[in-house]
Amino acid sequence: MSQTISIAAVYESLEHVMDPEIPVLSVIDLGMITGVDMVADGVHIKMIPTFAACPAVSYIQHNIKTVVENELGIAVTVEIDKQVHWESNRMTDAAKEKLKNFGIAPPQILEGEVRAEIMLHTPCPHCGSEQTYLRSPFGSTLCRAIHFCKSCGQVFEQFKPLE
Structure with missing residues (x-):
């Protein structure tokens, strides 16, 4: 793993992972990312779905892994965070404006x-x-x-x- 890759760079890369149902919103806009940790062999990302029964969860996990690996050239694992539940107040103000538009x-x-x-x-x-x-x-x-x-x-x- 390159020491030059920062957690901030991972978050920046996550801005490019879009929601498949509302493609103007990223996983960051939606407040779906609960943690990013640099580990010995790459990066470990924790995420939460916007709905427990969301059919796109595995698709979003795959997209997170693919986008971050391709953009940063590091190994990525993505885990569903079972300790945190998504709520609509997690959405950014920018996300709400994008939704409206x-x-x-x-x-x-x-x-x-x-x-x-x-x-x-x-x-x-x-x-x-x-x-x-x-x-x-x-x-x-x-x-x-x-x-x-x-x-x-x-x-x-x-x-x-x-x-």
């Missing part, structure tokens, strides 16, 4: 328990109107809900808030 309403910041009411007040990512309603708590993936905007007439998805 992608046409998906970002999750609201959670303070306390998740209540159904929090999904009822979701601004439209297309026009910004708060004249929206929840059409279905189930979207195209487990992490999304479907809303309708009365102002612009657009159907849009929201990344569900989770704690």
